[in-house]
Amino acid sequence: MKPFRESEARLPVSVLCIVALCTSIICTTLGPVPASAQGRIMQVAVIDFANNSKVPGRVYSKMATDAVVVELVRSGKFTAFTSEMVESKMQALGYQPPLTPTLEHRLGQELGADAVVSGEINAIKVDKDKRVAEVRLVVRMLDVASGELINGAIAVGKSHSRVGYGDEDQLLIEAIQDAARNAVDMMVRYILPEATVLNPIGANEVLLNKGSQEGIEPGMEMIVLRRSETGEDEVVGRIKITKVTDTDAVATVIRAPKGVKPEDRARAIFQMPTIKEGVLGEPVRPSELKKGISKGTKLLFALAGLLAVGLIFNGGGNEHESIPGVTAQAGVSGDIITPDYGSDVGVMVSWNKPRNIRTMDIIEYHVWRNNRGTNLGSAGAGTEVPIATPQFTQAPAFAGWDHAITLEPVGISHNEWHAADPDTHELVDVSNDELIPPLEIGKPSQYWVSCLYKRISPRDGTVTYWETSNTGSGVATCLNRPVLRPSFTETSDLSNITFEWESCGGADRYVIEVSRTDSFERDKTWVYTIVQRTAADGIPMSCNLVNKIMDANGVIVKELAGVSEGDVLYWRVGARNSADRPGPFPAGPSPQADGPKNTRYIYSYPESFVVEQPPSPGGTSG
Template identity: 30%
Template sequence: MRTFLKSKFARATSQSVIASLLVNILVIAFPVSRAEAQFSTTRSQWAVVDFVNKSGVGGDALGGVASDAVTTLLIGSNRADLIEKESVDRVIDELQLSKPITNKLELLRLGQAIGAEVVITGEVQKARINKGANGKSADVVLLVRGIDVASGLSVLGTAEFGQSSERPGDVSDDAVLNEAINFAAQKSVTTIIQQQIGVATVLATPTSKFVKINKGSRDGIKVGMDMVVTRGREQVATIHISDVSTQEAEATVRSSIKGVAPGDKARVLYDKLPEIQLTARGPRTRTVRRGDTTGALLAVLVVGLIALTMNKGQGNSPGEFWTEAALAEDGVSPVVKCSWHPNIFNLGTQNRVEWQVWRTDYADTPVEVVPGSFNSVYDRVAARTRNWRDMGSIVGGPACVEDPGQEAFENPAPGIIPGTTYMYTLSLVYKLSSLDVPGAETGGEITDCFFTTTREPAKGPSTPLDQATLISPPNGATDVNNTVQFSWTAVPGANQYAVEISTSPTFSNANNVRLIATVESILPGSVSTDPIDISGVFPASQRLYWRVGARNSADIPGPVKDILGLRYVQSLPNQFDRVTPPPPPPSN
């Protein structure tokens, strides 16, 4: 079985199944009414090749695990069109290239042959297996690069550290290595998505050593960035950003092949990756304060069987933990709302002590901690310190552990970054009477024994988003025609937008709200609809209000629902008055 799981056929099959499921989920989750206006933008073509494993641990298959994980996450991000793996492999065979491809010239040949703009390649640079008193774990360092086919330079790139949880018992090296790889892959894709500033256009070349481009700080351009300039599919120069305004930037020419001309395209380079060392083992599992973990696996199995039995009668199932992009109580600040069914772990109210919400980009502590009576919490932008029970790996067993008490985080947990996609897990610290713990070692005393559950993953990822800023019609506009082109600023991390109109600035009554357009775009800057005829939208109302919702279509289930039941993070509304219709002709 293990041989099959590592085979190319199994990997290709699993990749196809995952892609098919993602496509079906997106189609079902985000249907578009025929009555809505629909718009889309052309996305770049990417190809992912097998990664190479240079760590000396895990064998060649580990590189394939890494490339498959990155591919799946990129498909879910909806940031580019990925060329099917079968097509990539077929062209590799036709070109008689050996896998994994490590030679840059061969990567460029492949990219040109399949029509890709960017080829994603990578390597498992370092890996190790850790064996400790509490079990086995793994650490990895994953490098991912996006090679621009026109220039051969890295226009995307990141180096990420990944770690697995510490697993007790007879767990295989492959299991913990794969977990660490998946963690590193998620961090890599999150970074790559943030690096997608988009393609800039050269506006002017006052001298042969000085250029202006049409992107600025609002688009993510920063002083000190290097960019490659292309004309068609040919590199003509590299430039260095020297000054940035909100909408434009100035740069000096670092190297020139054919000279820079207005209309040439420029992309940011990410060719210098940090060096990550595997030093001491990172924080992973905490020390058990009392007793030992003998029999922990048996207890987990017993609890699992009880949970399955209870599920049959209550209809509960794994996955009853979900996260949604939202706005905080002020109606402005981005948050991720983490929600769960109280009986997700099939433990009664009196047993629930403390919920711990974990975010996969931060392993030291939970990012939020709330009492056992809660069923939701916001993950916010600000870093925070919470008091929590550090239970380590006490998931069961005959050792009756007393309440360890709450302690403050040693370091503040980092806040969320709007536009970044996150995955969450949920665990519960719970208590049982020693009478309910078979073989509990309490010296004959009846007391409460404290344990923690394993971590339940959320149904899917969540991307906190800033609100769109509305541009046109501007707030307070008058004499607006019934044919309107709506425009707003793009929201980092979003790829779908919805335009709504209402007769009320609160948008609180579904009967007075209409969805008039949806737009798909991953481009920075401004986004707009085509001109839309709104003469039939609330024709009796001269004054109308409009707003724009944003979302990342890869999020599951998506942002918190609005009044129409649609999942978008809504902007503040703008008001406009339509042209006053002429009076009806006099009757005879």
């Protein structure tokens, strides 16, 4: 028997050990994260990939599986169950790969995963003349809550060309890793279109609050989700988009045993892209690849060296780093801000730590309005200096983000901040005594975040300073609260009722909410949407609702069913700019008084009125 070090199986087995070690280290370092700290991070179970190419070998599909796990965890958006946990659960269930979507769904439920990831190597090609390998990788992500695909990618990876270098296995490993990196990058950047149900239209249609600007298209099918009493999302129906404008859409209800209600969420069903055949050409024969199996010594040293360098520089970063998860949301005191300057409103900017920079190496973050000195047309010119320079200790975690700060509509000045000299990479002290233009109420703005950090050379300990690229948020419009103008304290006619309030400058969408509870619980709150642009604060507005809350036959909407004489109803008005992404910080209503909030409006303080005479018997309307 040949010693192992002389065996042709030495290379693939050794490579698998190194890849497994890398995966184990990364998974141990970065996850799993405790549920309370995960926020938007998904926990996934990754099933062993298949090798459906014309170049056989389980070693390649195993490499692809491990490479995808590494890239998912490295993205900062996912944590992964260990392969041992997944395999143990599959054995307990009696499952053997490949699994059908139904079995993947069951496996995810048994593990308690958010999603299940599967895939395969679809094609392999090695160009022996150019010394380049290409791999086409298919990755799918199935949502455990709904049983539907929510993400996926088909990506091609390439190795680096090496003139006169003859190790095909190293080329294939590089191509697999590149394909995994490209696939996960596509998945992280993809945003599955989502919308909120505004109200029903007739018996079998609903109006959604998002349109073509958010990627919603005619013919798209979406599942409808509702937050259950346990706080979990429950699939309650399925709809199909029929009409789309820039800002909203109409959908037909395909099925909904529990009905579709206002404030239900609709999420598109992911469609896997089509594989373009012939892109990789004809793969080489397996016998031609076997010649490189005995040439693995250099590859082992290269992989070991890369692992060592990766561990030394873990968090070291580079000039191409960026800030993930930058989000801007308008809000009011009590939700996002504790006013430092007496303001009741503001904008919260939140972000996550760059994934390849250690916390100890961060000097400070720089927050810019409308990007660094760039003129963005209607949004105005960007600030030439940062509007805020928090250190990581001054920007605490908030609601799933690593860092967050709140900006208020007051002028601010910075006595000193820091920058990295782009040529010498030395730390530069910058003084600024000028007042930074304040946050303007009613004006849409974007916010950009960069990070100033240091790098320490492992060779001689030299310290250099760098700044990441700027990463932008969606639009956020700071709005004042709507002011109610209650013209009544009681009513005897719910079929003809007028609500009055004062406008919010910069808003173009309002909602009137009438509820049986002062906490505006979702199932006990009726919502009516008004689309009307207002250019200034304080403009008198009114809405006369005839046969909306109660029709001419005395049938009352189901959210207010059971109202009797002497009962108190509460009402409020919400405002927002429909261009804001994702919109104001969620402020309710929610299924329960203490449940998660899920609407994106700036709300007035509520008022109430007494029902003087109960609705006549006649049931409720949907």
